[in-house]
Amino acid sequence: DIQMTQSPASLSASLGETVTIQCRASEDIYSGLAWYQQKPGKSPQLLIYGASSLQDGVPSRFSGSGSGTQYSLKISSMQTEDEGVYFCQQGLKYPWTFGGGTKLELK
């Protein structure tokens, strides 16, 4: 199985600050990487797919990059509504696996 490791496990950011979350795969996943945001008490929502493609309706301050085994999610200007937990997920092959999550809070 492909293991997905996220870092950091948690972080806090001020309004307007740039935030970066990392995700590492245990083997090359050829950009088959997605990012999800989960707000408290809500279901996850897809933000990014194919490592860097923005899902419809997602604000442009979110962006994804990376290749091979290393990927990142960037929020260019932290907003109040960006608080939540972020998960990465590999879609290259079965069994599909998620990272452990990164909790983002407003400082």
Place this chain on the structure above:
Amino acid sequence: EVQLVESGGGLVQPGRSLKLSCAASGFTFSNYYMAWVRQAPKKGLEWVATISTSGSRTYYPDSVKGRFTISRDNAKSSLYLQMNSLKSEDTATYYCARHWKQLVFDYWGQGVMVTVSS
């Protein structure tokens, strides 16, 4: 608007069975793979099952293989998860999700809670 609405959760004793349902609307259900993803309390996400458009192919992780069965009724735009031999570690919120191109889970339901306890 894509909508996925789960039902059928609740409290069940270890070793017993439970069947979850998911009603889909807002898209052509028969054209998409569908999946179940779960989240134990205060934990991360775990993919549980995926089914092909026709239902002829199903996929499971080792943690549920042989105990859970995913199925669908395209005429009713409905997805199901039959869970047998339930264990305490199956306690989680179960989400129905659209599994787009078997790559990503692009739409999610609101989730249904399953508690396995005596």
